Amino acid sequence: LIKANIYYDLSNEDYSDVQNSRNFTGKVVLTTGSSSGIGEGIVKLFSVLGASVVVTGRNATEITRVAEECQELSPNKLKPLEVVADVTKSDDLNRLLSETIKTFGKLDVLVNNAGIGPTAGVRDKAFMKVFDQTIQVNLRAYVELCYLSVPYLDETNGTIISISSIASTHPYIANMAYEVSKTGVDMMTKALALELGPRIRINTINPGMVETNITGSLPPVIVDALRKELIARTPLKRIGQPLDVAKGVVFLASSDAQFITAANLFIDGGLVYNTPGY
Numbered sequence: 287l288i289k290a291n292i293y294y295d296l297s298n299e300d301y302s303d304v305q306n307s308r309n310f311t312g313k314v315v316l317t318t319g320s321s322s323g324i325g326e327g328i329v330k331l332f333s334v335l336g337a338s339v340v341v342t343g344r345n346a347t348e349i350t351r352v353a354e355e356c357q358e359l360s361p362n363k364l365k366p367l368e369v370v371a372d373v374t375k376s377d378d379l380n381r382l383l384s385e386t387i388k389t390f391g392k393l394d395v396l397v398n399n400a401g402i403g404p405t406a407g408v409r410d411k412a413f414m415k416v417f418d419q420t421i422q423v424n425l426r427a428y429v430e431l432c433y434l435s436v437p438y439l440d441e442t443n444g445t446i447i448s449i450s451s452i453a454s455t456h457p458y459i460a461n462m463a464y465e466v467s468k469t470g471v472d473m474m475t476k477a478l479a480l481e482l483g484p485r486i487r488i489n490t491i492n493p494g495m496v497e498t499n500i501t502g503s504l505p506p507v508i509v510d511a512l513r514k515e516l517i518a519r520t521p522l523k524r525i526g527q528p529l530d531v532a533k534g535v536v537f538l539a540s541s542d543a544q545f546i547t548a549a550n551l552f553i554d555g556g557l558v559y560n561t562p563g564y
């Protein structure tokens with residue numbers, strides 16, 4: 287009888303890592319757009335888990351508010367770095383990175399999150415302006431921050447998580463600029479995963495609708511109708527919260543995800559699978 291070769295062996299598996307995988311003590315996390323919404327949820331959760339965080343956006347008052355709340359949540363009362371920066375400006379992105387390295391000495395986790403969601407149909411006069419603006423914030427800034435961060439992430443075996451959207455695969459009417467930007471983020475991630483492995487892992491989170499300021503540009507009556515429609519179609523029967531997304535980010539940044547790269551993790555309560563006509 288010929289014995290087959292067995293290539294796996296669970297007899298000496300080390301499970302100690304699993305108990306500790308959510309401990310981010312000593313790790314440095316940079317999250318763009320952390321002055322509100324999903325980004326705020328992300329920096330707060332990483333603070334709870336012991337990380338040093340960078341809080342950034344354009345609104346200095348909100349940055350300070352979030353930073354103070356993060357420090358309060360941090361088990362060792364670590365003070366976040368506060369950086370006012372516009373992600374559409376290369377000088378600001380360079381400064382964001384250099385201040386992070388100057389303050390904390392390294393970077394372990396980059397979360398590309400800052401985003402805008404203005405709507406314009408292709409027949410609207412403002413369409414091209416909205417398109418250029420959306421691509422600049424939601425895609426170009428993500429690419430440039432990856433470009434600037436890779437040398438530092440190479441040193442730490444770091445990881446990149448980009449906040450995409452279910453809009454990357456499921457278009458909504460008169461929302462083309464946003465959808466193209468998010469499809470670009472998904473493809474950026476797959477393409478860079480090939481280049482950056484095995485040292486750096488890179489993934490996306492694709493949320494469904496989450497309660498934040500981003501829908502603030504829409505008239506309340508539209509937001510309310512959208513909310514009702516989406517809850518009805520969502521198998522888990524609610525709208526997402528920033529922490530739902532933050533927990534996914536923590537998972538992808540953790541050692542539990544050490545064999546995960548180039549993935550798109552949909553956090554949408556199952557919404558995309560109940561989209562009519564798809």
Ligand code: NDP
Pocket residue numbers: 318319320321322323324325342343344345346348371372373374399400401402403423424449450451452492493494495496497498499500501
């Ligand atoms: P918010 O409007 O609450 O937050 C957006 C953040 O981005 C703010 O912190 C804002 O900071 C920052 N930001 C926007 N423009 C710039 C800029 N030019 N330079 C620097 N920072 C900027 O929205 P969300 O939390 O909802 O959005 C976060 C991400 O989640 C986005 O990428 C969005 O596309 C994505 N997403 C959101 C969904 C939702 O339903 N909410 C669904 C799917 C994806 P400041 O105002 O201080 O400049």
